[in-house]
Amino acid sequence: MKILLDECVTKHLKPHLNGFEVFTVREMQWSGIKNGKLMSLCVSSNFDILLTIDKNLQYQQNLDKYPLTIVVFNSYTSKAEELISFLPAFREKLSKFKKHKAYVINKTC
Numbered sequence: 001m002k003i004l005l006d007e008c009v010t011k012h013l014k015p016h017l018n019g020f021e022v023f024t025v026r027e028m029q030w031s032g033i034k035n036g037k038l039m040s041l042c043v044s045s046n047f048d049i050l051l052t053i054d055k056n057l058q059y060q061q062n063l064d065k066y067p068l069t070i071v072v073f074n075s076y077t078s079k080a081e082e083l084i085s086f087l088p089a090f091r092e093k094l095s096k097f098k099k100h101k102a103y104v105i106n107k108t109c
Contacts, residue, residue, distance in 0.1 A: 001094075004042055006052035007031060009073075012080035013051075016087060023047075039066045049097070053078060058102035070102035082107075 005013060007025040014022045025031055030041055035057050042050050049069045058070055073086040085107040097103060 001049065002045075002047045003049045003051055004028065004047045006038075006050060006054060006057075008053050008078055009051055010078045010080050010083065013083045016080075016084050035061055039068055042066070042068050053083075055104070058104075063100050063102060067099040069097045069099055071097070072102060072104045074104050074106045 002021045003017060003023070005011065005022065005024045009024075011024045011026070014024065025033070025038070028041070028045070030038060033041065035054075039050065039061060043066055047068065049071050051071045051073070053073050053075045055072055055074070058072060063070065071090065073083055073090075075082055075086065086105050089105050089107060093103065093105065
């Protein structure tokens, strides 16, 4: 599974997503690209998931246009230690994800 970490997600989350093919926006040289264009690039580059903390993205884009899964970690910070706490819930729900949909993930306590 190929995952793109949005610009607002720290690159320090990447090592904690073992078992996945993970890239950052910066690694892809897509820094500064707006969400619609970014989602198109994700699709053309065969990404399965765009992982973000941008809670508005799912409302700003027509997800029907993009065969991509948007995953939003319901976090107010991009700190790795905070985002890591969302990973158990992310992994638990992963098999139920569908393209053209957005999923908000809350951390497990």
